[in-house]
Amino acid sequence: MKRSDLRLLPAATSIWVLAVLGVTAGTAAAVAGGAVLVALALTAVTLAGPGRAAHGIFAHLGIVVLAGALLFPALQRHGQTDAALEDAAAEGLIVALTVTATSDPAAPRSGPEWSRSGLQMRARTVRGAARIGREHIELPASLPLLVRADGGAAEGLSRVRDADTVHLRGAVSISGSLIILRTTEVRPVPPAGAAGSLRSARHTLRAEARATTAHLPADEAALVRGMTSGDTSGLGEETEEIMRRAGIAHLVAVSGETSLNRGGCA
Known part of the structure; x- marks a missing residue:
């Protein structure tokens, strides 16, 4: 891995943090976090003075601002839906x-x-x-x-x-x-047309995967199915929580969905 491979890491990390903050604490919290981030970046530029470091900070700040312009409306929609269901629960x-x-x-x-x-x-x-x-x-x-x-x-x-x-x-x-x-x-x-045929093929492949992995321990079988067909049913809650904290649970499901879609289109 080269140093150039990590150039976008600060901006990507900042965007990820803002997204998590917006989903868990609301859009206002994400906006406040973005404002603090911009203030810190401008303070760093002021202290560092003109130069290569300042150009790098401005470049990352530009990426964050551009991503924020796309992220905040999505967080706003998320918050509106969440609020509607919370009101329904409260009333x-x-x-x-x-x-x-x-x-x-x-x-x-x-x-x-x-x-x-x-x-x-x-x-x-x-x-x-x-x-x-x-x-x-x-x-x-x-x-x-x-x-x-x-x-x-x-x-x-x-x-x-x-x-x-x-x-x-x-x-x-x-x-x-x-x-x-x-x-x-x-x-x-009920699905219709090509979507219905594709969904039927998907369910058939998942049923075959479950039959094939039935002899394995539950967690191992769920991991194999997850990687091949996106089906992680039967995965133990403790194992699932460990995978979620490690950030790989979604990758397993996505990998399985990709494999399944390729198989369904073949």
Whole structure:
């Protein structure tokens, strides 16, 4: 690795920090963090005086400002969607929205024994029309959430597979930074045309991958499936948390999705 390979590291790190700050603490916090960053950069330029170092700082500052111009509107949309769902949870309103499943439904593996009934799956809200209480709104961004279902709703959720689009109706609750939708109505959206064929092929490949790795320990099988088909179901919570902290959980899923898409297009 050469020194020139690390030239963009300060700017990239700053942008990453601002993005994390905006998602976790809100757009205002990201804007404040950006202002502090600009102030520190200008102070460094003033102290260093004109020269090569000042040119380098200005170059990095320009990259951060350009990225911020794209990042802050996205954070604003994220915050608006998050606020709408938080208000629904606070007021106990019923919501109706569309989500895209990001995992297959499965029985809960943690929590008290009495809370492990029904099914749950990870999903992301779909940008567009939704209803909160009696009010029809537009969700401007996609947010991750956990879908829980019991009874008849669990039977409907069992027919959903990863990447399916689903209309849901239920109540929202907030647990820390996790948005939970306890659904009472599940209506899968049947895919049509080429998208439907591709999705069927995807589910078939994942089923074959699960059968092939069934003899492996659960964590190892989930890692192999994750790298080949993006399916990490069955991965232990402790292992998943370690991977998330190391920043490789997303890379495993992305690698599997890339392999699966190539296989589906072949």
